[in-house]
Each structure stands twice: as C-alpha cells, then as structure tokens.
Amino acid sequence: MSLRHALLGLLSERPASGYDLLKRFETSLANVWPATQSQMYTELSKLADAGMISVSAEGPRGRKEYTLTDEGLAELRHWLTGTRPQRNTRSDVLLRVFFLGVLTPEQARGYLTELMEMSEQEYEGLRQLEASIDWGDDPLSAHGRIALEYGLRFNAMRREWAQWAAGQIGRAASG
Numbered sequence: 001m002s003l004r005h006a007l008l009g010l011l012s013e014r015p016a017s018g019y020d021l022l023k024r025f026e027t028s029l030a031n032v033w034p035a036t037q038s039q040m041y042t043e044l045s046k047l048a049d050a051g052m053i054s055v056s057a058e059g060p061r062g063r064k065e066y067t068l069t070d071e072g073l074a075e076l077r078h079w080l081t082g083t084r085p086q087r088n089t090r091s092d093v094l095l096r097v098f099f100l101g102v103l104t105p106e107q108a109r110g111y112l113t114e115l116m117e118m119s120e121q122e123y124e125g126l127r128q129l130e131a132s133i134d135w136g137d138d139p140l141s142a143h144g145r146i147a148l149e150y151g152l153r154f155n156a157m158r159r160e161w162a163q164w165a166a167g168q169i170g171r172a173a174s175g
Contacts, residue, residue, distance in 0.1 A: 097165065
C-alpha cells in the first residue's frame with residue numbers, strides 16, 4: 001500500500017481539501033498507515049501532476065479542494081483488484097522474541113508483559129476511537145468499521161499470545 005492509494009481511496013468518497021484529508025486520515029487510516037502532513041501534501045501534488053486528482057475549488061489562504069479524476073479512480077480500482085497485497089515481512093516484535101534467550105527469564109517475561117500492556121492500550125485506544133466516530137451508512141464508514149474490527153481482534157490476539165508466551169519462558173530451556 002502507499003499513501004497514494006490511501007488518498008485516492010479517501011477522495012473516492014467525496015472531494016476534500018488537504019486539511020480535511022489530514023483530519024479524515026487521523027480518524028480512519030492513521031492506525032493502518034501513518035503519514036505526516038508534509039507527506040500528504042507532497043503526495044497530493046504528485047497525484048495532481050499525474051492527473052489522478054484535480055483541484056475542484058480554491059479558497060482563502062491557498063486552500064484547495066481536490067476531486068478524484070477518472071484516471072485516479074481507475075488507478076485505485078487497479079490497485080484493489082490487479083495487485084496483490086504485500087506481505088508485511090518485518091516484525092520488530094517477533095524479531096525480539098527470537099532473541100529473548102539472551103535475557104534472564106524475568107527480563108524476557110517483562111518484555112512479554114510490556115507487549116501485553118501495549119496490546120491492551122492499543123485495543124482500548126481503538127475502542128475509544130470507535131466510540132468517538134459518528135459512523136454513517138456510507139461505504140467508507142462500513143469498511144472502516146471492518147478495518148477497525150481487525151485492529152481490535154489483532155490486539156486481543158497479540159495480548160493473549162504474549163500471555164501464553166510468557167508462560168512458556170523457562171520451559172524452552174528445560175524441556
């Protein structure tokens with residue numbers, strides 16, 4: 001995935017300014033694909049130069065409202081149906097788990113306990129986000145809820161796994 005496709009997806013719902021996109025991004029996609037304000041504005045310029053979005057209105061202080069073009073919609077559809085998702089092959093969490101044996105059992109369990117706590121905090125953060133959003137009947141809301149549910153289930157699973165893994169520490173050396 002790229003920031004490009006995230007912005008095209010948000011614009012597929014309705015035209016928006018860079019500021020509006022930033023706010024929508026923060027309440028919907030930031031948990032899956034973080035981006036800074038400068039990255040977003042740079043990508044919006046690239047998308048406009050490529051003809052995938054157009055400036056549909058200009059306002060005070062240089063405010064621009066962007067609209068998805070037919071080329072942008074075609075690119076988004078191609079990305080959704082014509083490319084395979086890339087498998088996330090890097091996991092800082094699991095790389096550390098591989099090397100927990102260099103720590104004392106207490107330190108290793110401490111790492112896993114921190115992972116449990118982090119998972120719980122992320123789970124609760126997603127619950128708060130879910131409660132704070134004014135969910136609509138539009139496709140972005142419907143699919144956003146589905147994506148949010150993935151995050152909830154992932155964090156619940158990771159918390160449960162870390163608890164199980166903490167119980168395994170010490171067994172590997174003795175068993």
